[in-house]
Amino acid sequence: MIRAARPGDADAIAAVWLRVWRTAYRGLVPDGVLEALRLEDRRALWRGRLARGEPALVAEHDGAVAGYCRVLRPSRDVAGAGEIAGLYVDRRGLGLGDALLRAALAELRAEGWPEAALWVFAGNRAAQRFYARFGFAPDGATGCDEGTGLGEIRLRADLAGRSSVHLALAHHRLVSNHRGAPADAVRLHELDQQPDHADDDQDHADRLNRDAGQRRVHRQPEHQPDRGQ
DSSP states (O other): OOEEEOOOGGHHHHHHHHHHHHHHHHHHBOOHHHHHOOOOHHHHHHHHHHHOOOOOEEETTTEEEEEEEEEEESSSSSSSSEEEEEEEESSSSSSHHHHHHHHHHHHHHHTTTTTEEEEEETTHHHHHHHHHHTTTTEEEEEEEEEETTTTEEEEEEEESSSSSHHHHHHHHHHHHHHHOOOOOGGOOOSSOSSSSSHHHOOOOOOHHHHHHHHHEEEEEEESSSSGGO
């Protein structure tokens, strides 16, 4: 079952986040970073978020929170877009990740957001393939997660049917990179969110830069203060 998060879900959401980071990111994120993560810090973060009424979706399985999706309106670095700021599921094989993302994108469409953006570790091929199934493709922007020292890339999806050709070409490039490029060639930097919202002029400039080549984005650690998922 997918539902809106409630204040009482804060500790369960924090626990999901920590379990996923220490399992799914093992071998990608340095062990020292993973071992330094503290559950109490994450609980405090989510208690504050939910107490302030910040929206999130949770997936329940057998009566317990087994995943969540944090959706921001607007995106912190793409003007006029919503943002998938974090999606974590610690019960695999149940379709919970699909259900959470579908519900999040349905909310954004219903609210009139024309596109969605998110960030992923450049080395996290599985996540990139997952999001590609929902129309997300790299837009050329790259960043660096200071807390892990890993590269990340930004993905965007059209929610209003305006950019199907662009997304198809970008998806083709993503698949081609997975098949043919050495692993290090597509590494850049990782997954959670960014500076303040750009204005329309800056977003237009970003689009031009994106078409001309990659744009570097300075990003803060995703697992620290309110930049985390």
